[in-house]
Amino acid sequence: MRLTHGAAVWLMVAVTLMWGTAGVVTRHLTQAHSFEVTFWRSFFTMLALLVILPVWRGPAVFAQIRHGGRALWISGACWTVMFTAFMVALTLASTASVLVTLSLGPLFTALAARFFIGHRLPARTWIAILVAGLGIAWMYGSRLAGGAGGDWLLGTLVALCVPIAGATNWTVVQHAHAQGNEVDLVPAVLIGAVLSTLVTLPLSLPFQASTRDLGLLAFLGVFQLAIPCVLSVLCARVLKAPEVALLALLEVIFGIALAWIGAGEQPALSVLTGGALVIGALVFNELLALRARRTPAPDEVLPGAH
Template sequence: MRLSHLQAVFLMVAVTLMWSIAGVVTRHLEHARSFEVTFWRSFFTVVSLMVILPFFQGRAVFAKIRDGGRALWISGVCWSVMFTAFMVALTLTSVANVLVTLAAGPFLTAIVARVFIGHRIPSRTWVAIAVAGAGIAYMYGAQIQGGQIAGTLVALCVPIAGAVNWTVTQRSHAQGHNIDLVPAVLVGAVISSLITLPLAMPFRATGHDIGLLALLGLVQLAIPCVLSVVCARVLKAPEIALLALLEVIFGILLAWLGADEVPSQTVLAGGTLVIGALVFNEWMGWRQRT
């Protein structure tokens, strides 16, 4: 699948909307907690991808995993860290705390991409990162509360792994290697399932819980993660990280509307700055291309 830049932008927005349902869905679980939540979501992601990937790529997808090389396996480990840390963090702190912490992604991605692959970052993107950073810092200051530090630290693993992941993806394509990193999502889900299985015992999830976690495995993880890797072939790493910030806004709104986790005025004001930065970056990029 080869997308135009504009198509990739809109697809990435849809991806962030699918990602953002995790918080509100987990708030409706009955008995599943912590690592069990992570295990079931990763397990259903594996099941979903075992259908999705062969459907689009045939059985050759398994050969690509075997012969994918170091880049694919590094990406797979990064996905597993993101899958695991995100869900564990959601069980330790509020949705807003987790999502605001994820918004550190653009800064980390820009630094990693600059240091390891010499990626030139346009001035407009630096401005957008600075404005978005101000919004994130404004929200973050109001979200850190006593007893929630552990969840925030766990959540911080997600943007760190994401920065490494996107940079590896960009570097492999820039070097002209014919490596399909889409199967790395499957590798990450398998690793996450295997790591969290012994920690999830004994199972306490009800049928209701398993149904919701199956929904997350397919709609919130399998489908959007595959699509995000497709977007990474067109969009630059810092650009993807900025668009991914929409998950913060969508997720907080969904938790507010669907689980009564009311965000503060600080969160709303900071979110406005983040959205403004995204709009500014994409609008300036469109003007430069046209």
């Protein structure tokens, strides 16, 4: 399936809207908590992908998993960390704090490219990293000075695992690509869902989720994660890396707005201020990067699903 550029842009907007539903849906859970939330979302994601992938890619997709090599399984482990840490963070900290922390992903990836692959970073990226760092420091400092609880701090620290794992994933995929070994992201996402399900199962017992909770978590597994994961892979084949990074930032806006409107979760002023610095730095960096591109071909980019 090959998308036009315009269709890919609008589809990526829809993807970010689906990603952005995680916070508001999680706030309406009544009995499921912590690792059980992660388990059920990953479980339903796994079931959905086991149906979607053979239909989309054919039964050969499972052979790719068996013969994918070490890089594929490391990528799958990175997806496991992202899937797990994101939901655990949401049960501990506010949606806005978690999403602002996750938005650091492109800058962490840039740093990983600099120190592990040797990519030279332009001055604009170093400036963006500095400004984003100031934004995060302001958010953390203001929240802690204002008496934010230990759960909030733990939640945001857990959320940091997501962009770190994402940067690691990108580095592994790029290293494999340089050695002539292409990592297929689609089976890697399935591996991540399976491993997340297995890892969180013993931590989730005894189950406490109500029937309503299971319905909401099934929605998250299918429509917030599985389907947008597949769609984002399609978009990443058409759009340039800066375009994907810019559009992915809409998740922060959608996620905060949906949690505010749909669950009454008003973000703290310090989070909005720090988040504005982070988002502004990212937009500045990616717009300049997009302007500097002269080739029409899409860049190597990993979707930011979590």
